[in-house]
Amino acid sequence: MKVLAINASARKDGNTAILLRTVLEVLQNDGIETELIQLAGNHLQGCIACMKCFERKNRRCAVDADILNSVLEKMEIADGIILGSPTYFSDVTANMRALIERCGYTARANDYMLKYKVGAGVVAVRRAGAIPAFSSINLFLHYMQMFIPGASYWNVGxxxxxxxxxxxxxxxxxxxxxxxxxxxxxxxxxxK
Ligand SMILES: Cc1cc2nc3c(=O)[nH]c(=O)nc-3n(C[C@H](O)[C@H](O)[C@H](O)COP(=O)(O)O)c2cc1C
Known part of the structure; x- marks a missing residue:
């Protein structure tokens, strides 16, 4: 059993990474394998609406110039996915938005290839705007037909x-x- 965490901060090993590692440590202590991918240093292109994912149905985004497809491959084999983002102007970062758009459309084009996984969002914030960012992630997870566990508050640090x-x-x-x-x-x- 494996959980993949993706940190979409532009800053490696910052607050979002700390929050994600805190979740992963609990999972590891329960015998669950974990991996953390940090997107910092990468620029993910947003969806270009070419619709090739619906034509090809090959579980890949047609834009192959960045690491999106390698991230999507890891998402597909994970049992659980945690999407982490800092709050940028009261929403997720551009890289998280690009990941949502392209993984979302590719998954939709391929019989919701991420469905039945457990998914969660984690957000770092200085002061305000974390809830819209958290909602953006949760809206994506819901649409992907994932199961979203609750916590003792919203997942914000x-x-x-x-x-x-x-x-x-x-x-x-x-x-x-x-x-x-x-x-x-x-x-x-x-x-089950
Ligand atoms: C471009 C940019 C926009 C930001 N927008 C907000 C914001 O809307 N609200 C807020 O409270 N903090 C904002 N912040 C602060 C970050 O959310 C905060 O520093 C967070 O801890 C960064 O996480 P990280 O260390 O994982 O990068 C912004 C930071 C940057 C660089």
Whole structure:
């Protein structure tokens, strides 16, 4: 059983990475394999509406100039997916938006190839705008026919400079609850 976390921050190993690692640690302690991909340093193109994913139905995005297809391959074999983004202007980053658009259309064109996975969103924020970002991720997960576990609050951690989120005890606690609930759900789905 494996959970893949994707950090769409432009900053490697910042607050979003800390939040994601907090969730992953709980999953690892429950015997679940994990992997963290950090998109920093990559520029993901948004969907160009070429519709080739619907023509080809080959489980790949026709735009092959960036790492999107290699990320999508990893998403397809994972049992659980956590999408992490900092809040940029009260929404997700451009890379997360591009991932949502292209993975979303490719998955739709291929019988919702990500369906029945467990999915969760995680958001870092300095002050405000985290909920629209969290909603953007959750709207995507819902549309992809994934199962979304709850937590003890919305999955948001507060901090500006890298590492500041470690001062947000409640945010870190929420990530741990999310990890426990994700593990609970994954195991029940696997036992079906
Ligand atoms: C371009 C940009 C836009 C941002 N917009 C917001 C915002 O709308 N609201 C907010 O509270 N913080 C905003 N921030 C701050 C980040 O969300 C915050 O620093 C976060 O912890 C960064 O996470 P990271 O360390 O994973 O990159 C913005 C930062 C950048 C670089």
């Amino acid at each position: 507060i901090g500006r400079n890298p590492g500041e989120v470690l001062n947000d005890a409640e945010g870190l606690g929420t990530m741990k609850t999310l990890g426990r609930n994700m593990a609970w759900l994954l195991k029940r789905i696997a036992a």
